[in-house]
Amino acid sequence: MLLVVFATTFALAQGAVDKRRSGYQDMGEALQKMQDDDTANPGMLFVQLGEQLWAKPAGAANKSCADCHAAGSMKGVAARYPAIAKATDQPVDLEGRINLCRTVHQQAEPFALENRELLSLEAYVAHQSRGQPIAPPDDPRLGPFRAQGAEIYRRRQGQLNLSCAICHDDNAGKKLAGVTIPQAHPTGYPLYRLEWQALGSLKRRLRNCLIGIRAEAYPSDAVEYVALEIYLMDRARGMVFESPGVRP
Numbered sequence: 001m002l003l004v005v006f007a008t009t010f011a012l013a014q015g016a017v018d019k020r021r022s023g024y025q026d027m028g029e030a031l032q033k034m035q036d037d038d039t040a041n042p043g044m045l046f047v048q049l050g051e052q053l054w055a056k057p058a059g060a061a062n063k064s065c066a067d068c069h070a071a072g073s074m075k076g077v078a079a080r081y082p083a084i085a086k087a088t089d090q091p092v093d094l095e096g097r098i099n100l101c102r103t104v105h106q107q108a109e110p111f112a113l114e115n116r117e118l119l120s121l122e123a124y125v126a127h128q129s130r131g132q133p134i135a136p137p138d139d140p141r142l143g144p145f146r147a148q149g150a151e152i153y154r155r156r157q158g159q160l161n162l163s164c165a166i167c168h169d170d171n172a173g174k175k176l177a178g179v180t181i182p183q184a185h186p187t188g189y190p191l192y193r194l195e196w197q198a199l200g201s202l203k204r205r206l207r208n209c210l211i212g213i214r215a216e217a218y219p220s221d222a223v224e225y226v227a228l229e230i231y232l233m234d235r236a237r238g239m240v241f242e243s244p245g246v247r248p
Helices: 002-015 029-036 043-054 094-104 116-127 140-154 164-170 202-212 223-235
Strands: 191-193 198-200
Touching (some): 043 191, 094 116
16 A cells, blocks of 8 residues: 555656756757856857946936836846736837837837847846746736737648647657757747857747748737747746857
8 A cells, every 4th residue: 555655646746847948958068058157158248238238328318227227126027028018008028128118218219129239138137037937927918918829839830831839849859950959948038049149039039930930920020929928938937047048
């Protein structure tokens, strides 16, 4: 009887093990060391630029981010985005939140998407959440967008008739062009990809995936990208946030 109880308890414990993996865990040791060492991680150059921009006044209001936000106040913030923006009742990602602050509070022109300054500010904010658990807000207004993201994730698209789930669920851990297919948990964004030789957002990665399966990419400001990010962040709930990540 004791053996049966032990075996049952052990099986339940094994079933409860979190089998999710960050893309970091699927990289080689050299790339892991590059990410871990702030003096070798190329993404830290953007964090440093973002810190300078954070303190720089901008726009007609001549205000800086630091004028409103105390040092260290951004800890955990990136791990909770996307979220609903108060002014619009629509979800925004971290880039969108930065641009809203820029237009509303600084009275400045919004940054273009993937703009170096925008990515640097995003990297600076995201870096302050490094080591924090991903914790999407339990806002019921996000529900429809999360469902939309889940549907897009599972939908076959493009000339190759593939979905995100086919690669990142069904074939995660296998090799594609010599690189391990990750489970697609957005733990390190914005991150530095060796393929890009630059820092990039999750939106850029999603666009790349759509182009890779020969599907038509959504417009840069499409809500579909935010919906996908809402779903992916919920899927990664509780995993450690590690921006700026490094990936092949």
